Structure formats: C-alpha cells, structure tokens
Amino acid sequence: MAKEIGVGVLGYSIGRAHAHAWRDVAEVYYPMKLVPRLVALAGRTKKVVKFEAAKYGYAKTYSDWEKVVTDERVEIVDNCLPVALHPAPMIMAAKLGKSLFCEKPLARRATDAKRMLDAAEKAKVKHMVGYNYRFMPAITLARQMINKGKIGKITFFRGSYLTTNSTYDDPKTPMRWQFESSLSGYGALSDLGTHALDLARYLVGEVGAVAGAQSTIIKERPETEGARKKKRVNVDDLTVATMKFRNGALGTLETSWVNPGRMDYLSFEIYGTEGSLRFNLERINELEIFLSERDRGTSGYRTLNVLAKEHPYMGKYWVNQGGGFGWDHSFVNEFHHFLTSISDDRPVGPQGATFLDGYRNCQIMDAIADSAKSEAWVHIQE
C-alpha cells in the first residue's frame, strides 16, 4: 500500500517546476510506495506564496523557511532558495533527520558545500542535488552507451551552457540575486556552467585540474526595473576553462548567459577512441552518436529520437511521439529516483547526484575562479 510523505518546499521560482513534478510523479510512476504530499511552502512575497500554494495544493504557507523545516509533517525539505540560502536550511533539516533535496549548485563555495555534506552524512539522511539533466532520456542513454564501451576510451569532452537567460543580454535587465556573488556564488558559472560540469563528471569522470578565464560583459545594471541608479555586477557573465580529467581525457567548459542567439544551449560532445556522442538541450530528445565502423563509406552521425520504448524512462511516457518527453519530466524522474531511494533505502548515486557530487562540483567552480585570478592551472584536491 502507498504511504504518503510530506514535502516542504523553500522558494517558488524554480520551485514551481518542483511543485509540478511532486504532484505528477505518483501518477507517472503509479504505483509508488511513497506518494509525496505538498505540505508547506515558504517564500518571500506573501501574495505570491498564497497564489502558488493554491495552485499546487500546498497545505500551508510560511514566509520563514525555518517554519517549513521544523514543520513536523515535512519529511523532505526541498530547497529552491538562492544559493547563499542553501546551507543553513539543509543543515538544520539534516539535524532533524529529514531527507534533503537541494537545488544546484549546492553552495556558493566548496567549503560551505562540505559542511552540508558532512551534516547530511552525519545525520545518515538521504541527500540529493537537483542536477535534473541526468534524468533526461538522451543523457541517461549517453551514460549507458559510454558504460558499455560503445565509444571506447574517452579522450575529449566539450561542454557548454550558453543562453541569454531570457534577457540577460539586455543592459536594461536589472539586478537580481544571480548578479550578486554574496547570494549566488558565481554568475553564469553557478547558474548554468555547474550543470555542464555535472555532466562532465556524470559522463566522463573526476576533474583533476582546470585553467579558466572569466569576464563580466555587462558591468553594471539598473538597481531595479527602469531605475536610473546602477549597481556593479560582481559575477561572471562568461566563463571559459580547459580541464584535465583524472583519467587522462582533456576537456573544455564554456558558459555564458549573455549569448545572443542561444536560448538554452546546454551541450556536450564526447569523443572516444571508438566513437563519439553529441547532445544539446535545444533539441532535448535527440542524441547524436557516431560508432566507428569498418566501412567508412556508410558511417556517419546517427540522430536518435530518444522517445522509443527502448529508451530510458520512456516506458512511463508517451512513446514515439515527437516531443513526448518535455523538460518538466526530468524533475518527475528525478523525484521518482529520490523517493525510491528513500522507500527502498537505496543509494542516490551514482545515477542521482548526492551532496558529495554537489561538493565536487563546487570544488571545480572554485578552482576555475581561482585560476582565472592567478592565471595558473589549479589542481583539485581529491
């Protein structure tokens, strides 16, 4: 028989996509042992919190995240707040023995992430970071093919996340927390690049050293919409880096949110001794694969429509439909994975990203930023 589990969500921005997925997961993966119930939502603006709660069916609303964390009915704390507000609620929730779900990146700096990891480990609770792209059919398929050795030994990874994040390319777009390092950690790197780095680790392996450079393209922005007064942006609009993986592969990372023309270009190309793989999020359900064959005359990249019943997760969706898998379903799959980890007491990794993954990711971001300042390669502590 299905049991209910109470979910408390902090924040209603990306929190909307979470709430939608918490609502849908038990239907898509019916029957599940644990069925999530939206218990409480916390957020800054009262009116919005009320609206969102009504929309998604939350039982209670608060303006203070502590109230959610300490609410007895909340068994999973799902943290969608600005990055600077990741550690405190997660550490408090860990101490209370609750399951931890945290949006990416785990923290502003690796030191904070380490504290969160330690708290979670000490409390022996389940912990997961919201690297939802791991749960897309095309990307999970990529991992399966790599693990089966289809492209041989990996030699080269190209990862990027390039967007204009709606209107970040417009100097009139005002300040927001993402442009404040005290709240966000880094800029495009923390918001977008972190996803590409997670895929690097998920698909290729640990990164040993990096050399990076960063720039702020739009150096100041109006304090608020339409304001004359401007404020200095102190994070990167653009970060580039070269990487050395511990397994010998080389890699590059490119991330920017001021890239006119790109809408949501999270992409990777992975080359191995026997083939290669390509993906980009703007064509979410396509994976391009090249498998070295004896007959070079008929070899070429294949474009897979990763929507057939043979593909990861698709058994639960509408197979063979163009666009049958949308962005929102990555959250559904992710939460199914997390709920199953809890109900069956199975490890979240390596398919899901744990706080250890979140910490490793922060280490790489710190190293890139350090390298950009020191103009030297930075080796990452194992």
Place this chain on the structure above:
Amino acid sequence: MAKEIGVGVLGYSIGRAHAHAWRDVAEVYYPMKLVPRLVALAGRTKKVVKFEAAKYGYAKTYSDWEKVVTDERVEIVDNCLPVALHPAPMIMAAKLGKSLFCEKPLARRATDAKRMLDAAEKAKVKHMVGYNYRFMPAITLARQMINKGKIGKITFFRGSYLTTNSTYDDPKTPMRWQFESSLSGYGALSDLGTHALDLARYLVGEVGAVAGAQSTIIKERPETEGARKKKRVNVDDLTVATMKFRNGALGTLETSWVNPGRMDYLSFEIYGTEGSLRFNLERINELEIFLSERDRGTSGYRTLNVLAKEHPYMGKYWVNQGGGFGWDHSFVNEFHHFLTSISDDRPVGPQGATFLDGYRNCQIMDAIADSAKSEAWVHIQE
C-alpha cells in the same frame, strides 16, 4: 470561485494522455472558472480500467460506454474509442445535453460525421475534435504569422505525416483495430493524415478538390501477436494526394505509417508570395520562417525556438527552457480552450476544431479514397 465539471472518458489508450491533461489543466491555467473532475472511465479490459482509474483518480469505472454517457455526474463526454465507436456515444451524449469532446477523426466516413455534427448543433452543446496540434506554440504562431500577412498570399502547402508508429514497418506486428477499415475508416490516412489535413485547413483554408493514390505495403498480418494465421489488411499503409485549395493554392499530402526512419514526422511547409514557414513535430518547439527581405545577402530561414514568453501559451509554462513544452501540454492547452468555451460560452472555433471541422476533414479523406479508386480528381461539396 471555481466550479467543478465532471468528465467521463471512453477508452484508455490515447485516453491516458487525456486523463493526464484533465488532471493538469487546472494547475497550469490556475485559476480557472471550471475545474475538471475525472468522474468515470469506460474500457474493454476490466483490469486495465481499474489500473488506469486508480492512476488518474477516476471516481468510477465501467466496461460499457453507455454507463459513462448516462452517468449524471458526467457533464463532458470525452470519446477516445476506436473511430467506429465515435458516432453512437457522441450522439447519445448530445441528446443528453452534454459537452462533446471527440478524438480524431470524427468518424469513419463523412456521412457519419455529418450525423454527429447535426446532433451536436441540434442539441446546442459545445463540441470539439481532438486536433491537438493546433494548440502547440509553434503551430499557433504559424497561424498568427499567416493571419498577419507575414508570408503574403499562400501559394503552396506541403503536408505530411510519416511514421513507423513504433513497429508498423514490421510484418510481424499483428492486426489491431487500426488495420480494419470497419473500425478505423482508413489506415494511415485516418490515423495520421487527418492531422496534416486539419493543419492544411487551419493554416491555409478549405480544400476544393483532390487526386490521390493509396497502397497497402504489408498486405497481411498475424491475427494476434505471434500467430501463424494471417489476416488481410484492408486499409492504406501509404496515401499520397495533390490538393487544390479554394483560394487557389496547391498542396500535397503524404502520409504513411510504414516509413522506416521516421518516428513522428508530422510536417508542413507553407509558401506564400512574401515568405515561407516550415515545421516538423520531431522538432516540436522549432518553427522555421523565411521573410522576403530587400537584402537577399542576409536573408535565410530563421529557426525560432518557440519557447519564449512572447510565444503562444508559453506564459503558462517554463519559458526559455529547451524542451519546455512537451507533447502532453498540447492536450492541456486544448482542454483549457474547451473548458473556457463552456464556462464563458464562447465559440470553440476557429482556434479549436469543431465537429464542423471534423466533418470537413472526413469529406477530404473520403474524396482522396474515392479519387484513388476512380483515378480522377474529386471535387468536394462546399
């Protein structure tokens, strides 16, 4: 204040996508005046009906569609049964004053569709046919651009729907109702081509005459999975036609479900005196547009990612996310449109497809099939 409206669904195949959308619509379009409640589900196999009902939260299940239609709490009858079973339930429901939603095509032949249209009109109830692709951002945007005159006067329409419908290209795939004309009407034409014809009418206008040809590629199939005994397929696996629109444009239609390589290729290209548009469902969120410009040196097809807040429907979804709009959301938008038509007493057309559209569509299909037999152009009655 929101009011509830009872929905009864007949059939659980495409009915799954409907149930999902009936459940999600009130969340996505919150707040709505009318909130659908899944009241009753009818289906052939008891065990499956039970499972589906539990999954989607239907209050009751029946094995007989009449029970659903006559259930007092059912105010909308949503017909997802095989085509041959479209007329009777819809006509009965009309007589009972219920709102009518019917999957495509409306009927096996235009004569049946006409009876359904007449019944609905006589009963003065709302009626809609499930041409859900009208409710995709890229396609609605195409219509808006055409209506604004962006591509001038339309001269040429190329429409196609080519798939392998999972495994229809495999001769071992057994008989199913789609292969039986007494149940389905036509083959690929009724199942897929009908969508392309609807887009022809939605985007270009009424079709005046057609010349067509049809073939059955896999002439017989096992009676059931693995059976030795075979049964003759009496519908088209492939239909091609040329069309003359009443406004002078010419067109082509190509549809097949035995097209190795194609997964879900519903496509159109529309040429006008001032530009052109291209779409295919395998890249669900892209619309390609060409606008004739004085400077031919910098003119070219633009690939729009139709996922920005400026695009139709996207205000209700996650904007600027690659794949932020999935196939299932077309049903959500469609049901929102239907529910609003009911709550605000507004016409379903021309944005939504009414039974009149369903009837016109059947007329064209009949004409194509007639033409294929007579080897002459067939003019369609106005």
Place this chain on the structure above:
Amino acid sequence: MAKEIGVGVLGYSIGRAHAHAWRDVAEVYYPMKLVPRLVALAGRTKKVVKFEAAKYGYAKTYSDWEKVVTDERVEIVDNCLPVALHPAPMIMAAKLGKSLFCEKPLARRATDAKRMLDAAEKAKVKHMVGYNYRFMPAITLARQMINKGKIGKITFFRGSYLTTNSTYDDPKTPMRWQFESSLSGYGALSDLGTHALDLARYLVGEVGAVAGAQSTIIKERPETEGARKKKRVNVDDLTVATMKFRNGALGTLETSWVNPGRMDYLSFEIYGTEGSLRFNLERINELEIFLSERDRGTSGYRTLNVLAKEHPYMGKYWVNQGGGFGWDHSFVNEFHHFLTSISDDRPVGPQGATFLDGYRNCQIMDAIADSAKSEAWVHIQE
C-alpha cells in the same frame, strides 16, 4: 597516348559550366584517352560570344549554330540552347555522325524528343542528356545502396525541386525564354522538375501513371527589365503531381521556382521496406541513410559526409575536405563518363542518361501537364 576530340558548344549560359568542365576533365581524370578541345562556340550576342571564347579558349566563334554543327573539327556537339532549339541541331549533328550531348530537358514535348532519339539511334552515335545530378557522389552512392538492397523494396518516393531561381519570386523580374512555352516547353516543370523526375527514374524506376496540377503564381511580367508593358506568362510556376511507379511504389513530385526561402532545393526521400534515404542539393555532400536494425534503441538517420575516398568519384578529388566536391564537378564527372563511352565504345546508360531517358522524361512531363488539364490520372505509354 591521348587523342584530342573537338567539342562545339551551342549557347553560353549553362554553356559556361560546360566549358569549364570540358577544360577541367582531362586534368581531373588524367590520364584520359580522349582529351576534349574547345573548338567552336555559337551564341546570339556577338560581344558575349567573343568574351566567353577568350575566357575558355575556344578556337572559333559563330552566331549561327549550324556553323558549329557543320564545322569539321567539331566531333561532339554540346547543345546548351533554349529547349525549343534542341531538336534541329541534334538531328543535324546525328546525321553528320557526331556525338551528341544535349542539356535537359531533351525537348519541349515527347514527340520532339522521340524524333531526336530516333535520329541518334539511326545514326548509331553516342547520345547523352545533361542530367548532371546523377554524377554527384551522394546521389550515385544512393543508387549503389538501393541496388545492393540496403533499403529493401522501394515503397515511396518524394521528389522536389524548389527554388526562387534567383529572383523569379519578384514580379519585377522580366520575361525570359523560360517563361514562354513555345521556347521552354513547360515552366518550373521543364527547368527544375525534370531533374527530380530523372532522379525518380534513376533511383526508383519507370513511372506508369501521374495526376498533376499546375499554377502560374506571377501571371504577367515586364517585357524587359523595367518595362511598363507586361506580357502574359504561359507556363507553370508551380507543379505538383502524384505518381505510380510500374514497380508498385507511389511517389510525389513538387517543383516551383517561386518558393521564397529555397535557394536550390532539389531533394528526394526514398522509403523502402528496410530503410530510407534522404538528400537535398543545398547540402550537396550529405546523404542521410536509415537502415532498419534489430536494436531500435540505437537506430536513427545517419548523416554521411560523402567526401571520403570510399565514396563514388572522390578518388579523383580532394578527399575528407568539407565541400571538397562542388556543383561544377558534376559536369566534370558527366563529361568523363561521356568521353569514356566514346573512347571505349561503351553504353552511356544506365549510369548516364541517354536520349531514351530524355524521351521518357518528356513523356512524364507531358502526362503531368495533360492530367492537370483533364483532371484525371494519365497513364504513360510503355
């Protein structure tokens, strides 16, 4: 030892591409037994003829085509004149025992083409029609794959040739011989569609019956550049047709030179029981192939870059270079084929198009035009 063979060219429009190829062929295919020498050029405007002759190294120029045909040093007559001027020079040249090369289409009507074929056959001279696309690596490869059975039995052919032929979409573009049926035969059909029909026959087989429709989009044009006086266009700007191949496959043809957005879109898709092939000339060196495989999870269209040494003709070019094979080289390959047919006394077909192919092609075009008038399928005489 190489022997020279004298070439006389009639016309300097597409004649430029011919002259270039006659000059290059002996270098690209070095060593050849027969080396072409440009002996004489005929053309209407004296000044242009002189310029072209100097550019390409023709020994002599004439304003009258008869002078070229009867010039004793001319052993190959290469006819690049408007279509209405194809029969007379070719028939005269045949009687003089010269080798015949004629641009496409062979004639305005099949009856004329038949006379040309008969003359050539009677004179026992080599004859070839300029369907140069047969000599592109991607297209020859397509034929090889089909012949090896890679895509099984062919069921469906989609062919199109859509362009704006530079500025034909502009109503200010003045009359030219292509818009006069007395000179050209048909419009887009004769100029472009004929190529797609040739590929249909080259790749799929003989066409048995057609149903077509035609329209003239820009009904009148200035008599000359900038002229106020207009003249009626009496050919098709757009032709669509459905086709029945003698082997049971169905097909479509779409051709237009008023297609804003298309530059040079000669395309085909060929579906068989075991796979499919796609090509379009705007991506001249790519062939997309789908081969049905047991594992549907990793099957998809492969994009071949047909530029490797394993690919047809490429041994003579710069292999593995993006764009290593350009449009002009199709003429080089074509002339090599023709010269080898002469030097080694080998048949021009089935790789090259003979006057029989030219005649068959005209039959289909006549049938499409007849069908467009009669509104009935037209069966083609075998």
Place this chain on the structure above:
Amino acid sequence: MAKEIGVGVLGYSIGRAHAHAWRDVAEVYYPMKLVPRLVALAGRTKKVVKFEAAKYGYAKTYSDWEKVVTDERVEIVDNCLPVALHPAPMIMAAKLGKSLFCEKPLARRATDAKRMLDAAEKAKVKHMVGYNYRFMPAITLARQMINKGKIGKITFFRGSYLTTNSTYDDPKTPMRWQFESSLSGYGALSDLGTHALDLARYLVGEVGAVAGAQSTIIKERPETEGARKKKRVNVDDLTVATMKFRNGALGTLETSWVNPGRMDYLSFEIYGTEGSLRFNLERINELEIFLSERDRGTSGYRTLNVLAKEHPYMGKYWVNQGGGFGWDHSFVNEFHHFLTSISDDRPVGPQGATFLDGYRNCQIMDAIADSAKSEAWVHIQE
C-alpha cells in the same frame, strides 16, 4: 593585355590543390592582368613528380627545391613542402626577389617565422601564407558583417578544427611527417588548429594570452604501413586552449585529428553584444547569423546559403546553385588575390594573410605549447 607570370611549386601533396587553382584562376577571373604559368615542380619521388607535372602542365620537374627557386622563369615560389622546409626556400626566394607564397603554418616555431618575415620585408617582395579559408564566401561575409558592426562588440569566440584526417583515429595508420615534431612543429595544432587561430585573428583580433593543454592519444604508430616496428609520436593529437584577446573578448580553441565522427570540422561561433555568427566547414556554404531584434518572438538564427550573387566572390561562380562553391575555389580566390596584389602593387593584408600573420600565428601556437608544459597562462609579445 595579360602578362604571364611563372610559378614554381615545391611539393605535390596539397600542391595538387594549388596546381589546380593556378590553372583555373585566369579562367574564373578572366580577364586578369597577370596569368600564372606553371613553370616548375619539385618533389621527392621522381615518378610522382613526372605524373603530376604531366597532369597539370608544368614545363619542368626537379627533385631538388633549390632548382625551382633559382629557375629564372619562376617568379612566384609556392611552398607546399613539410613545415620544416618552409624557411630555407622562402628566404632564398626572397633574396632572389621572388614573390613568396607559403603553405600554413609559416614555420615550426615563431623564431623561424620571424626570420622568414624579416627576409621578405627586407627584400620588399610580396608574401602570403596559405590560410585559404579567409577566401570562402561564408567566412569573408562573416568578416564583413563584423566590420559593419552587425553583431556589436565581440565578447566570445569558440573556434575548433576537429577531424579524423581520414584515418588518424586508427592506430594502424603509420608514421608520417605530420607526427614528427622536427618536421611539423606541432601535431593537430600545426596542421589544423592553426587555421582556427587564423580565423580568430581575422575575425576577432589579436590574441594576448593563452592557457592550453595537449595530449597524444595514439602514442606510437607503425614506422611504415603494416610494419611491426613502432615509433613514438611526439606531437599532440589533441590541443585545447582558452584565449584572451587584446580587445577583451575571451575565446577557446579545440583541435584534434583523432575525433571519430568529424570529417573536416573547422568551426567558429562568434558572440557579440548585438548578435552572433556560426560556421562549420562541413557545411561550407552556410553561415548562421543571429541579429538581436526588438521582437524576440520572431528572432532566431538564420541559415544563409552563401551562394547568391550578393555574396563575396560569387559573382565569379555559378550563383544560386547548391554547392556552387567548392573547397578548391578558395585557392582560386586566394591566388587571384595574390596575383592582383602583385600586378597592382597592393598590400596582401588585411584580407590575405601575410608572413606577419604567419608569424603571429606561430607565436600563439608556441604560447599554447609552452603553457601546456608550464601549466600557466602565457602572454604573447606584441
């Protein structure tokens, strides 16, 4: 009246593409003031030299390059030898007052390149390096658009050149001079990456600092075809780098010749404050442009087919033909530019690459290689 100018070519490998272009340039650009004549060819293997000379019409052949350089009829020395053999012949030719054309990269190291530059400058002769991609319509168009400010201030450059150079991904492919640093300088970096760096400089500006990493994927290869004995490869199969341009833009370079799936992927993406541009050589005649527009609802990348008469160089070719511009024509345009520089005494730069460009390019390559060793950013001397 046209004058002839004698050309002596050293080497017959890429020398074939040169010879072809020297032969064609006077036809394509007819009438030219200076018409090249192929006077002498030098090459290692006598039999091949003889064959090539006969094929392209060279008057004389030598096995020793000095003979070509000192041949009195040779006025242009075109150096297609392995990189290590670039300096000596060019310096000797400079002293003899001959015009200098040298394949890329100019030299193994910047110090050698500097000597060549100094010699050329001192002798006041014309000098050019074979960065032929500058002379492709799509790439020249990119430069024109950038110079007109169409994409605003450049912020980010992504350049790559990824191939398998036919079979370099195969460990059985034996040693050749490209794998020997004493002959080639670097590996993929010298052979391919140098082109991407040239485009970086041509399109964006001077590079100020780099951080790079290199790896050798196939560490040893058979000494000769099929040999058991293996030899160590001492150059990079893969080089990645991040770059800081002097104008503030950031950039990345990725180059490898062991990239299964890539045939000839020279690519760039350039982002500016107002738009972006994309190109890749596998689609040689396409340029993708994004121009920021007020209406985000209809903005998207445009795919230009750079084959119209409005596009650079195309007035000399067959306009509006798919594939009307092939790879070989870039050499034709390049030689036309060089010959015109000589005949009209005009500077080779900035459109053509001079020995100064060749030297700057070598500086960047040296800096990348140094950085890969030192694990620190290397600043380039101005």
